[in-house]
Amino acid sequence: xxxxxxxxxxxxxxxxxxxxxxxxxxxxxxxxxxxxxxxxxxxxxxxxxxxxxxxxxxxxxxxxxxxxxxxxxxxxxxxxxxxxxxxxxxxxxxxxxxxxxxxxxxxxxxxxxxxxxxxxxxxxxxxxxxxxxxxxxxxxxxxxxxxxxxxxxxxxxxxxxxxxxxxxxxxxxxxxxxxxxxxxxxxxxxxxxxxxxxxxxxxxxxxxxxxxxxxxxxxxxxxxxxxxxxxxxxxxxxxxxxxxxxxxxxxxxxxxxxxxxxxxxxxxxxxxxxxxxxxxxxxxxxxxxxxxxxxxxxxxxxxxxxxxxxxxxxxxxxxxxxxxxxxxxxxxxxxxxxxxxxxxxxxxxxxxxxxxxxxxxxxxxxxxxxxxxxxxxxxxxxxxxxxxxxxxxxxxxxx
Amino acid sequence: xxxxxxxxxxxxxxxxxxxxxxxxxxxxxxxxxxxxxxxxxxxxxxxxxxxxxxxxxxxxxxxxxxxxxxxxxxxxxxxxxxxxxxxxxxxxxxxxxxxxxxxxxxxxxxxxxxxxxxxxxxxxxxxxxxxxxxxxxxxxxxxxxxxxxxxxxxxxxxx
Numbered sequence: 001x002x003x004x005x006x007x008x009x010x011x012x013x014x015x016x017x018x019x020x021x022x023x024x025x026x027x028x029x030x031x032x033x034x035x036x037x038x039x040x041x042x043x044x045x046x047x048x049x050x051x052x053x054x055x056x057x058x059x060x061x062x063x064x065x066x067x068x069x070x071x072x073x074x075x076x077x078x079x080x081x082x083x084x085x086x087x088x089x090x091x092x093x094x095x096x097x098x099x100x101x102x103x104x105x106x107x108x109x110x111x112x113x114x115x116x117x118x119x120x121x122x123x124x125x126x127x128x129x130x131x132x133x134x135x136x137x138x139x140x141x142x143x144x145x146x147x148x149x150x151x152x153x154x155x156x157x158x159x160x161x162x163x164x165x166x167x168x169x170x171x172x173x174x175x176x177x178x179x180x181x182x183x184x185x186x187x188x189x190x191x192x193x194x195x196x197x198x199x200x201x202x203x204x205x206x207x208x209x210x211x212x213x214x215x216x217x218x219x220x221x222x223x224x225x226x227x228x229x230x231x232x233x234x235x236x237x238x239x240x241x242x243x244x245x246x247x248x249x250x251x252x253x254x255x256x257x258x259x260x261x262x263x264x265x266x267x268x269x270x271x272x273x274x275x276x277x278x279x280x281x282x283x284x285x286x287x288x289x290x291x292x293x294x295x296x297x298x299x300x301x302x303x304x305x306x307x308x309x310x311x312x313x314x315x316x317x318x319x320x321x322x323x324x325x326x327x328x329x330x331x332x333x334x335x336x337x338x339x340x341x342x343x344x345x346x347x348x349x350x351x352x353x354x355x356x357x358x359x360x361x362x363x364x365x366x367x368x369x370x371x372x373x374x375x376x377x378x379x380x381x382x383x384x385x386x387x388x389x390x391x392x393x394x395x396x397x398x399x
Numbered sequence: 400x401x402x403x404x405x406x407x408x409x410x411x412x413x414x415x416x417x418x419x420x421x422x423x424x425x426x427x428x429x430x431x432x433x434x435x436x437x438x439x440x441x442x443x444x445x446x447x448x449x450x451x452x453x454x455x456x457x458x459x460x461x462x463x464x465x466x467x468x469x470x471x472x473x474x475x476x477x478x479x480x481x482x483x484x485x486x487x488x489x490x491x492x493x494x495x496x497x498x499x500x501x502x503x504x505x506x507x508x509x510x511x512x513x514x515x516x517x518x519x520x521x522x523x524x525x526x527x528x529x530x531x532x533x534x535x536x537x538x539x540x541x542x543x544x545x546x547x548x549x550x551x552x553x554x555x556x557x558x
Contacts, residue, residue: 234534297527298511
């Protein structure tokens, strides 16, 4: 039936657009289906005991936009993670208290990630949220400052107490972790909307050729390249269009004439040295010691390899139109240039241990157009509206 | 190259059932199963014991232990393997020494270092596996028996 639908779809799109979209094989239709459904079901983070908690979500939202957590009282999480830009900042590299060396990642759909940061130096969202608060290059926060900010506003104080069962205390060793867990609880609610691709994928699933034909022919041809000659799904798989792991795609790793960004190699070292990883005492997962169910499985069995040098996280391809520029160092400005990077890949720049199947695609200009059209179809038509503050919990209203 | 499919048998251990149900009957059943693990070991392995590999007299059967019981090894998700070793005499005294996976065309392996736990009765559990890319993978095992190391391998296609 799917092959019949593909043939019908090809006919319908051809007659409408005057250009030939591909006829997807049964295997390709299966792989298209694997990129959905969207959105994914939400589940609470077992490592964060306030995941899904209304008081924590409200608190986390307020703290995300709170500049008083920073050393100069001017930098908030939202300074770099701008809701109007898919929670990115539009800069090549981030700028907190000082300039950074990596591109700010967007925050939509972070609940579904395994590793956080371009080097995966964090195995959980609350740890990844705590690092910029404490990093002297980003916010330069301290426990005393955070406690002051919380106790200075009765609504924050009340929601902290409601979420964690105690008032914020600068002397509490859990204070900073709790704050990070609240910020994580709010970020977990950030889910990007369904896109033109999702509508196409769903139409194929229900056998609705007419609805599927509404998906632009150029995007369909781009999808064909994505699945076929490009072999992009080798890494950009699943509903997030990412396998959540790391790869070396030949991007430069020098950040200064005498300094390099080691990528995943450094990330693994930082992760394993962190007291906030999932092997540590702050992991709330009750199954943490279960060999087959623990949320710490990835960290427990990590294997550092020489090839990790120069590897960076395979990013999601959703919401790309909101989150330019691209790559770990923000060095590529447009999606067209990203596609050209793969088309003209310089194999000599791939490190000795790099991914051996990466070859230049040598795409024609029209094929580049098609792949860009496909990638654009993975983003919403416009930036979703800025998230409104979650409601206050009943015990904290009128504060 | 073979497409790997999970056998129809439930991919759930007695311990999993205990956690799920939390009832004393399950605790009792799990205890009995644990005490008689060697007696119940499947030698020679049946289809329900998973994919069967052979090298001389040695037989290795493996099956993934997966949440939700999907019928294929999923891409980029952690899973554990249960391995049974047998020989002509029944349960093998050999030891599973190593389990790993590589992508021959990519010339790299997995990002994790699996750990092996002996369960008794020739059974072993391999934890920490993840095939993180689509494509052709080679699962490889090393079994130590009688001072020899015996390699076994099986190709799987991950989509």
